[in-house]
Amino acid sequence: MGITSNMKIYIVMIGRKMMNLMEVDDGTIKITCPCYALNRVVVVKLTRAQAEEIFCRDRTNRRMVRDILPDTPPQVQEIFISGTTPAEWDINVLGRKAQSKEAYSKLGYYFSED
Numbered sequence: 001m002g003i004t005s006n007m008k009i010y011i012v013m014i015g016r017k018m019m020n021l022m023e024v025d026d027g028t029i030k031i032t033c034p035c036y037a038l039n040r041v042v043v044v045k046l047t048r049a050q051a052e053e054i055f056c057r058d059r060t061n062r063r064m065v066r067d068i069l070p071d072t073p074p075q076v077q078e079i080f081i082s083g084t085t086p087a088e089w090d091i092n093v094l095g096r097k098a099q100s101k102e103a104y105s106k107l108g109y110y111f112s113e114d
Contacts, residue, residue: 012055015083021051032112033079037087037098041112044076054080073107 010021020032029051033042046054046069053068062068065077075086086107087098101111 010055013083014080017083019083021055023048031079033083033085035085035087035111037085037091038101038104038111040101042079042085042109043112044079044109076107076109079109 008023012019012021014033017033022030022032024030024045027048028045029048031044031046031051033044034040035042050068053062054065065080066074069077069080075089078084078086078089084092086104090096090098105111
């Protein structure tokens with residue numbers, strides 16, 4: 001999943017966060033989002049159709065994120081709704097300590113340095 005010279009990169013804002021969307025060689029879209037709670041970059045892969053519906057359609061003219069990503073845990077769906085990562089949710093909303101990197105990885109995303 002390396003970067004190639006003809007790879008397109010898009011920048012979008014979700015909440016107050018800037019996310020990068022990168023087309024990768026296998027036809028999927030790699031989304032990177034900063035996680036301020038862990039000081040890491042979270043990476044989630046979507047299909048092109050999922051990414052286009054989430055990022056290119058007006059919210060009033062698209063399905064709910066939970067319907068676009070039905071097999072994705074709600075904690076990861078929240079990244080595409082508010083820009084809040086699961087670790088940030090744990091700390092800022094639930095008032096508890098962040099879990100281990102491995103616990104968050106079980107939700108279906110990984111960190112850029114992995």
